[in-house]
Amino acid sequence: MALTHHQYSPPKLPRIVLTGIGLTSPNGNDLATHRAALLNKQSGVQDYEIRYVGKTLAGICDYDALKYQNRREVRRGTRAGSVAIYSCNEAVVNSQIDWENMDKSRVGIYLGVTEHGNVETENEVYELSQFDYDVSVWNHFHNPRTVANNPAGEAALNMGITGPHYTLGAACAAGNNGLIQGAQMLQLGQCDLALAGGVSESIHTFGIFASFKSQGALAEHSDPVKASRPFDVDRNGIVVSEGGCVYTLERLDDALARGAHIYGELVGHSINTDATDFVLPNPERQSQCINIALKMAGITPADVDILSTHATGTLSGDIQEVSALRKVFDANCKVSINNTKSFIGHCMGAAGALELAGNLGSFEDNICHPTINVDTLDEECAIPGLVLNDAKQLENVEYIVNNSFGMLGINSTVVIRKYSS
Amino acid sequence: MTPAEIRAAIIEILETIAPDEDLSNLDDAKEFRDQMELDSMDFLDIVMELRKRYRVQVPEEDYANLVSMQSTVSYLEPKMADLPAE
Numbered sequence: 001m002a003l004t005h006h007q008y009s010p011p012k013l014p015r016i017v018l019t020g021i022g023l024t025s026p027n028g029n030d031l032a033t034h035r036a037a038l039l040n041k042q043s044g045v046q047d048y049e050i051r052y053v054g055k056t057l058a059g060i061c062d063y064d065a066l067k068y069q070n071r072r073e074v075r076r077g078t079r080a081g082s083v084a085i086y087s088c089n090e091a092v093v094n095s096q097i098d099w100e101n102m103d104k105s106r107v108g109i110y111l112g113v114t115e116h117g118n119v120e121t122e123n124e125v126y127e128l129s130q131f132d133y134d135v136s137v138w139n140h141f142h143n144p145r146t147v148a149n150n151p152a153g154e155a156a157l158n159m160g161i162t163g164p165h166y167t168l169g170a171a172c173a174a175g176n177n178g179l180i181q182g183a184q185m186l187q188l189g190q191c192d193l194a195l196a197g198g199v200s201e202s203i204h205t206f207g208i209f210a211s212f213k214s215q216g217a218l219a220e221h222s223d224p225v226k227a228s229r230p231f232d233v234d235r236n237g238i239v240v241s242e243g244g245c246v247y248t249l250e251r252l253d254d255a256l257a258r259g260a261h262i263y264g265e266l267v268g269h270s271i272n273t274d275a276t277d278f279v280l281p282n283p284e285r286q287s288q289c290i291n292i293a294l295k296m297a298g299i300t301p302a303d304v305d306i307l308s309t310h311a312t313g314t315l316s317g318d319i320q321e322v323s324a325l326r327k328v329f330d331a332n333c334k335v336s337i338n339n340t341k342s343f344i345g346h347c348m349g350a351a352g353a354l355e356l357a358g359n360l361g362s363f364e365d366n367i368c369h370p371t372i373n374v375d376t377l378d379e380e381c382a383i384p385g386l387v388l389n390d391a392k393q394l395e396n397v398e399y400i401v402n403n404s405f406g407m408l409g410i411n412s413t414v415v416i417r418k419y420s421s
Numbered sequence: 422m423t424p425a426e427i428r429a430a431i432i433e434i435l436e437t438i439a440p441d442e443d444l445s446n447l448d449d450a451k452e453f454r455d456q457m458e459l460d461s462m463d464f465l466d467i468v469m470e471l472r473k474r475y476r477v478q479v480p481e482e483d484y485a486n487l488v489s490m491q492s493t494v495s496y497l498e499p500k501m502a503d504l505p506a507e
Contacts, residue, residue, distance in 0.1 A: 071441050072439055072440055076462070131473065137469065137473050140466075140469065
C-alpha cells in the first residue's frame with residue numbers, strides 16, 4: 001500500500017528562524033517604514049499608465065536601485081532582478097551577518113515569482129514592431145533576461161553567491177513558497193544561509209493588467225488609495241503592484257551562535273493544490289492548506305493570534321477565502337484577521353513574503369494592523385476577528401499565520417512563532 | 422556623415438551602453454577595453470545600436486574593427502558617409 005502524507009512522520013528537523021529582512025514595497029523601502037505605513041494607514045497605490053492599456057492604477061516602488069548596482073547593471077538586467085538585488089542585499093545588511101567572511105558557496109537564494117519574462121518579451125516585440133518585424137534587431141539580452149531563474153540568478157551574480165539559486169514560479173503564492181523552499185534547503189544542509197522570499201516586476205507588463213481587465217478583475221477607483229478594498233462591498237478587483245521581500249533564514253543553532261536578532265521562527269508551512277479550476281479558488285483546499293500548516297506547527301486554530309489574508313479585492317476570491325477561514329476558525333477562536341493588499345495592492349510574487357513582513361512587528365508591539373478601505377463590509381465576507389480600518393491592540397501575539405494563494409490552484413500557508421529562548 | 426559626426430554618434434551609443442563611464446577623456450587611439458569596462462555583450466550592443474539607429478550592418482568577421490574609436494570611425498566611414506547628419 002502506498003504511504004500517505006498522514007502516515008509518514010519526518011525525522012526531527014532543525015528549527016529555522018528569520019534573522020534579517022530586506023524589502024521594497026509601494027509604501028516603504030525598509031521594514032520599519034513599511035510597518036509604520038501600515039499602522040498609519042498609508043497606501044502606496046498611485047495613478048499609472050502603461051502601453052495599450054492606458055490609464056490605470058498600480059503600486060509603484062521607489063527604492064534606490066543604484067544602492068547596490070551601477071547604472072550599466074540596472075540597464076542590462078531586469079526590473080525583477082533589480083528588486084531582487086536590492087531586497088537580498090538589504091536582508092543581508094539587516095541580518096548583521098559577517099558577510100565579508102561568509103562562505104558564499106554555502107549561501108542559497110530562493111525567490112518566488114508570479115511570472116517572469118513577460119516584461120522583456122512585450123518590450124522586445126514592441127521594439128520589433130518599430131522595425132517592421134526585422135528580427136535582426138531582437139535584443140541579444142532577451143535570453144538571459146527571460147530565463148526563468150533570472151531574478152535569483154541576477155542577485156547571485158551581484159553578490160558573488162555560488163550556492164544554489166532557485167526562482168520558483170508559484171503564481172501569487174510565490175512569496176510564501178520561496179520562504180518554504182529556503183527553510184527546506186537549510187534543513188537538508190544544502191546551505192547555511194538562505195535568502196528567501198519573493199519579487200515582482202509585474203506592473204511593467206501590460207498583459208497582466210489587460211488580462212485582469214478582460215477577466216473583470218482589475219480595480220478601478222477615482223481615488224487611487226481607495227482602489228484596493230478587500231472585503232468591502234464596493235470592491236471591484238485587483239490593484240497590480242511591484243515589490244520585493246527577502247528574508248535571511250538560518251538554522252536556529254547558527255543564529256544563536258552568532259547572536260543574531262530573531263524576528264520569528266518558521267514553525268509550520270504547507271503548499272497544496274486545488275486541482276479544480278484555472279483561476280477560481282477552492283475554499284476546501286485552502287482550509288486544508290491552513291490546517292496542514294497548523295498541524296505541522298503543533299497548534300490548533302485557537303492558538304492563532306493574527307491571520308494575514310491573501311484576499312485581493314475580487315468579488316468571488318475574497319468570499320472564497322473567508323469561506324475557507326470559516327471552516328478553520330470557530331467562534332471560540334481569538335484570531336485577528338487583516339489584509340495588507342488594502343494598502344499596497346497586490347505585489348504578486350512578493351505578496352506572501354511582504355504581507356508577512358508587515359505583520360512581524362506585532363511580535364514586539366502586539367498591534368494588529370487593519371484592513372483599510374472597508375467602508376461597508378460585504379456580509380458575505382463578515383467573519384469574527386476582522387480588524388477593519390483601525391489597528392487593534394492585542395494582549396500578546398505568539399503566532400502569525402500568513403496565507404498566499406495563486407492561479408492554477410496553488411495555496412500556501414506559513415506559521416511564524418514569536419521567538420523566545 | 423562626416424568622421425566627426427560618426428564619432429559623435431558612437432559616443433552617444435557608448436553613453437547609452439555604459440552610462441557609468443566618463444567619456445570626456447576618451448583616447449581615440451587606445452582600445453575601448455583599456456579605458457572602460459566593456460564586455461562581449463556590450464560590443465554586441467554597439468553593433469545592435471548601429472543597426473537600429475543607422476541601419477548599418479557589421480558582420481561578425483568585422484567585429485575586430487570596433488576595438489578603438491579611431492578604428493571604429495575608419496571602419497564605419499564608408500558605410501555611413503552617405504547618411505545625413507542628425
